[in-house]
Amino acid sequence: MGGDTATCRSKRSGNSSRILDSVASSAPGIDAKSISGRSACISSAELTRSSRCAGTAWRYNPLRISSRRSSGRSKPLCWTTRTRSWSPSWLRRRSQKAISPGSHPRRRSAPTTGQNREARNAKQPDIDGDVEAGFEEVLEICRAVFETPLGWDDVFVDNGGHSIVIARLAQRLQAAGWVVPVRALLSDCDTPRKVADRPRERLYGSAPPKTAAKCDLNSAKRDETAAKVLSVGYFTLLQVLFLWLLYAPPLIGFLGLIAFAEIGEFFMTAHLWEFIGVGFLMYLFALVLPFASLLWVMVIKRLMGGDFYKNNVTPGVYPKWSRMHLRTWCIGRLEATALGPLGAIFRSAPLMAYVLRRLGATVGDNLQCAHDVAFSGPLDLLSIEDDVAIQTGAYIHMSRWVGQELHMGPVHLATGCKIGMRAAVANPVTVGSGAWITPFTPIISDVGSKEMWEGAPARFSGRYTELKRTANRCRYDYPVQLMETLNILMQIFLDFWLLVVPTAAVTWFAVTFIPLRETGLASEYFKITPLHEIVWQMGLYALITPWATVVLISVLVCLFLRCTAASPGLYPSRGLKAALLMYRLKKMNQIQRLWTWTITGQYLRALAGMRFSRVGASECDVMFNLVPEAASADAQVFWSNGGFTNMLDYGAGHLKLRRLDMPANFFSGNNCVAESGQFPTNFLLGVSTPGNDIQFRRQMQSRLSEPITVAGNPPVKFASADFEAENEAHSLPSLPLFLARVFLNDIFSGGILHMPNLLAYVVLYTFLLRLGAHLFVSAFLALILAEVILVVSSVTTKKLLVGRWGSAHATPFWSWRHFTYFFAQDCFFAWCKIPLGISAGTVLSNIILRWMGCRIGKRTLLTSPMQASDWNAVRLGNDCIFSGVMQFHTLEDMTLKVKQTHIRDGSAVNFGATVMGGAVIGPETTLFPLSMVLKEMHLPTGTYWGSPTEPVRDIQNASPFIAQPRPGDGHCKLYGKAANRGEPVNEAHGAT
Numbered sequence: 001m002g003g004d005t006a007t008c009r010s011k012r013s014g015n016s017s018r019i020l021d022s023v024a025s026s027a028p029g030i031d032a033k034s035i036s037g038r039s040a041c042i043s044s045a046e047l048t049r050s051s052r053c054a055g056t057a058w059r060y061n062p063l064r065i066s067s068r069r070s071s072g073r074s075k076p077l078c079w080t081t082r083t084r085s086w087s088p089s090w091l092r093r094r095s096q097k098a099i100s101p102g103s104h105p106r107r108r109s110a111p112t113t114g115q116n117r118e119a120r121n122a123k124q125p126d127i128d129g130d131v132e133a134g135f136e137e138v139l140e141i142c143r144a145v146f147e148t149p150l151g152w153d154d155v156f157v158d159n160g161g162h163s164i165v166i167a168r169l170a171q172r173l174q175a176a177g178w179v180v181p182v183r184a185l186l187s188d189c190d191t192p193r194k195v196a197d198r199p200r201e202r203l204y205g206s207a208p209p210k211t212a213a214k215c216d217l218n219s220a221k222r223d224e225t226a227a228k229v230l231s232v233g234y235f236t237l238l239q240v241l242f243l244w245l246l247y248a249p250p251l252i253g254f255l256g257l258i259a260f261a262e263i264g265e266f267f268m269t270a271h272l273w274e275f276i277g278v279g280f281l282m283y284l285f286a287l288v289l290p291f292a293s294l295l296w297v298m299v300i301k302r303l304m305g306g307d308f309y310k311n312n313v314t315p316g317v318y319p320k321w322s323r324m325h326l327r328t329w330c331i332g333r334l335e336a337t338a339l340g341p342l343g344a345i346f347r348s349a350p351l352m353a354y355v356l357r358r359l360g361a362t363v364g365d366n367l368q369c370a371h372d373v374a375f376s377g378p379l380d381l382l383s384i385e386d387d388v389a390i391q392t393g394a395y396i397h398m399s400r401w402v403g404q405e406l407h408m409g410p411v412h413l414a415t416g417c418k419i420g421m422r423a424a425v426a427n428p429v430t431v432g433s434g435a436w437i438t439p440f441t442p443i444i445s446d447v448g449s450k451e452m453w454e455g456a457p458a459r460f461s462g463r464y465t466e467l468k469r470t471a472n473r474c475r476y477d478y479p480v481q482l483m484e485t486l487n488i489l490m491q492i493f494l495d496f497w498l499l500v501v502p503t504a505a506v507t508w509f510a511v512t513f514i515p516l517r518e519t520g521l522a523s524e525y526f527k528i529t530p531l532h533e534i535v536w537q538m539g540l541y542a543l544i545t546p547w548a549t550v551v552l553i554s555v556l557v558c559l560f561l562r563c564t565a566a567s568p569g570l571y572p573s574r575g576l577k578a579a580l581l582m583y584r585l586k587k588m589n590q591i592q593r594l595w596t597w598t599i600t601g602q603y604l605r606a607l608a609g610m611r612f613s614r615v616g617a618s619e620c621d622v623m624f625n626l627v628p629e630a631a632s633a634d635a636q637v638f639w640s641n642g643g644f645t646n647m648l649d650y651g652a653g654h655l656k657l658r659r660l661d662m663p664a665n666f667f668s669g670n671n672c673v674a675e676s677g678q679f680p681t682n683f684l685l686g687v688s689t690p691g692n693d694i695q696f697r698r699q700m701q702s703r704l705s706e707p708i709t710v711a712g713n714p715p716v717k718f719a720s721a722d723f724e725a726e727n728e729a730h731s732l733p734s735l736p737l738f739l740a741r742v743f744l745n746d747i748f749s750g751g752i753l754h755m756p757n758l759l760a761y762v763v764l765y766t767f768l769l770r771l772g773a774h775l776f777v778s779a780f781l782a783l784i785l786a787e788v789i790l791v792v793s794s795v796t797t798k799k800l801l802v803g804r805w806g807s808a809h810a811t812p813f814w815s816w817r818h819f820t821y822f823f824a825q826d827c828f829f830a831w832c833k834i835p836l837g838i839s840a841g842t843v844l845s846n847i848i849l850r851w852m853g854c855r856i857g858k859r860t861l862l863t864s865p866m867q868a869s870d871w872n873a874v875r876l877g878n879d880c881i882f883s884g885v886m887q888f889h890t891l892e893d894m895t896l897k898v899k900q901t902h903i904r905d906g907s908a909v910n911f912g913a914t915v916m917g918g919a920v921i922g923p924e925t926t927l928f929p930l931s932m933v934l935k936e937m938h939l940p941t942g943t944y945w946g947s948p949t950e951p952v953r954d955i956q957n958a959s960p961f962i963a964q965p966r967p968g969d970g971h972c973k974l975y976g977k978a979a980n981r982g983e984p985v986n987e988a989h990g991a992t
Contacts, residue, residue, distance in 0.1 A: 272504070316408060376398065394425075419431070680697065686712070768781055
């Protein structure tokens with residue numbers, strides 16, 4: 001996509017002889033010999049140069065290709081000169097209509113541009129001559145949904161076809177017998193006439209879908225003893241016992257430190273240098289913690305499976321609540337315990353590979369794996385060869401849910417493959433050598449060598465080849481051990497000055513607010529001082545210390561980022577410059593997590609080097625992997641929480657740093673990936689949607705572009721409102737409302753929100769000591785009671801500030817309701833994080849969520865219960881499994897909207913699948929990985945994939961997961977045989 005990397009792609013960039021072969025085999029009237037070689041096919045060519053990054057790649061730019069028709073005459077085929085597509089213009093127009101997908105999470109009114117307004121006012125007369133009798137019902141349904149007198153040839157998007165309207169239209173048409181997915185209503189069936197041309201059928205019934213059936217091959221190999229189903233109560237009891245075993249060492253260590261160390265005397269009498277020394281010792285202990293956790297995990301694995309490294313599990317299909325389900329959950333907690341501390345402390349590729357090997361995975365040389373990659377399932381089923389890159393937020397899963405069954409199988413990543421940001425690889429899959437999986441692409445069947453796959457469901461889109469000169473330029477001659485040692489020492493040195501020293505200084509200074517008075521000895525402070533004085537003094541201490549520490553560290557880190565700015569270009573992955581870039585990326589992510597969408601956070605981003613046309617004129621939340629000196633933002637820019645950017649694109653051999661320019665009226669939705677480049681103005685990138693400037697490029701600098709709203713994967717355009725008119729319609733907030741936002745978010749949530757944790761524990765511990773309880777017992781009871789009090793406080797805060805609001809409500813952005821709603825969520829995240837994090841994947845987490853107002857049925861499991869923060873909008877039935885992304889609130893036209901989502905009994909939402917507000921998912925429904933359910937979309941019972949979702953059809957019984965065919969392979973869609981040859985085809989090349 002840039003730099004010195006040549007990517008031969010049919011949609012994004014490149015020129016490949018295989019694409020020409022595909023054209024020859026699929027286009028009638030073209031002689032394959034006329035385009036078989038470059039010397040014969042290109043009558044005139046020019047070399048064009050890509051200058052988007054520091055490295056450049058020279059490419060052929062074919063201008064004309066001769067095609068030999070049956071009459072013997074030659075007719076030229078014009079080829080586009082744009083970088084994103086090197087295919088014939090007539091072929092590109094057809095293919096884009098066939099595969100353009102997507103949807104948008106924000107509800108918009110009809111377009112208000114002048115061109116569209118004139119088009120609506122001057123409607124063409126209906127031509128009904130070629131519409132069969134009896135299909136007038138299609139036009140009536142369309143007019144009823146759009147509430148507009150549509151004609152047969154009126155395009156839905158041009159007449160207000162935003163996501164909710166399109167979802168409703170798909171539902172009404174489906175009920176009437178026309179099963180048209182949302183994607184089709186925005187592409188090849190975008191008018192009532194085209195919908196009526198489709199055959200009328202009913203595909204949905206009460207019978208369970210075929211894809212929920214067991215895979216006979218895996219069932220035959222499974223461990224029947226592990227397939228035995230346990231009762232829910234016994235299953236939960238075993239989970240609780242395992243958690244006690246897993247967390248016993250850190251719990252005992254913490255209680256021993258509190259009970260027997262003279263912490264009070266130290267805090268009252270120590271000098272600054274003593275605080276710094278103790279802080280550095282605690283930091284060194286934190287450096288050892290990942291390896292101590294790994295050792296304890298290996299001991300538990302030895303007790304469970306008889307081996308320190310391997311889990312010794314048998315792949316197959318296992319029922320819910322079985323022994324294998326329990327064991328897989330335990331293995332997941334063990335892997336998270338070892339990988340979590342490592343990712344929080346270190347940025348080291350060799351250390352990540354070392355820990356993965358100790359957890360059972362087969363890992364080759366030079367694995368470049370992001371610290372937050374989501375691994376799931378036994379890692380001894382994962383094999384990774386040399387020079388593999390796995391980017392931020394990717395999913396590597398050796399286990400997944402299909403209905404009420406757990407499917408387990410191997411995953412193999414071959415040499416040189418690259419798993420893009422937020423992409424997913426689900427078992428059983430082999431990704432070929434040199435393959436590239438683009439962002440948000442779910443791979444659920446085998447991928448060939450040097451292939452590029454994109455979209456949801458995944459589609460083969462071209463060939464991918466790295467230029468050799470890139471590898472030669474980024475070669476590092478120093479030993480890997482030496483470079484990694486310098487990397488670790490650099491991180492320790494920087495952390496000492498950016499983290500340890502500021503924290504020690506603030507802690508030492510804040511102790512002056514705790515007077516000793518007549519107590520005499522500091523060691524007797526907590527025993528003699530009246531309890532109300534302890535509460536007041538410790539409350540003041542807890543008020544000052546966290547907030548001042550966060551502010552001081554944030555300022556120092558931002559100054560460090562500004563002074564160590566990097567230039568766009570190529571960096572060797574094993575060099576110190578690349579290590580410094582990754583460390584700076586980690587620090588910037590930490591700053592954004594601390595300050596999220598606060599006003600202070602914008603000024604800190606500007607201090608770190610990010611360029612704003614007007615600081616404070618935009619709403620910036622968390623955008624992971626942001627490199628501040630290479631990013632710029634205009635006024636009226638909005639980032640939603642949890643977005644990503646791939647401006648630092650790292651592979652196994654080198655890193656590519658590129659610029660990201662977000663112009664006026666740029667909006668990025670939750671969980672999206674804004675890759676890099678200059679995006680157009682008036683541009684909205686929807687929830688869970690990838691985007692880059694190859695797909696959407698800025699056209700003019702002198703004027704604003706037409707409003708563009710895209711969502712899905714690949715993105716598709718929806719109807720969009722006039723952004724400038726919306727901005728002018730909003731009035732400035734009042735001063736009290738502005739100050740309330742600053743207090744709740746910048747001051748209270750920024751650092752003080754964690755004060756009750758410390759205060760509650762100190763008061764309870766002191767109270768129990770004065771009752772005569774043992775030190776160890778007092779420390780343990782205070783820990784349990786403090787968590788109970790915090791959970792109750794979170795529930796009370798929600799009841800008082802939110803109440804029952806949030807089931808089907810809306811409020812302006814600048815409103816008390818909006819700020820108090822998110823403040824209650826901040827309290828929930830801070831006070832319920834520990835109990836919900838420990839109980840994740842068990843039915844115990846449902847107890848707390850029900851107290852918060854969620855409606856959750858029996859025997860329902862949530863992999864990440866902290867996501868259920870839109871409490872009154874959560875409604876899950878019995879026996880559900882939710883491993884996806886809950887996005888039940890949206891910000892539309894500077895208005896917060898929340899609507900209840902209902903997931904009925906027995907449904908399974910796989911990892912990475914996004915479910916939006918107002919959706920209704922039928923019983924016994926399965927969502928494949930990285931699916932996206934739009935707002936107010938209703939899904940009958942079935943199995944779905946895609947972004948936006950569409951039914952999975954023609955599934956082969958041998959495997960519930962298949963992939964789209966490669967262009968030109970000549971595959972039979974239903975029977976998996978090569979066309980006209982009768983030869984069997986690999987399942988990886990199957991088709992829906």
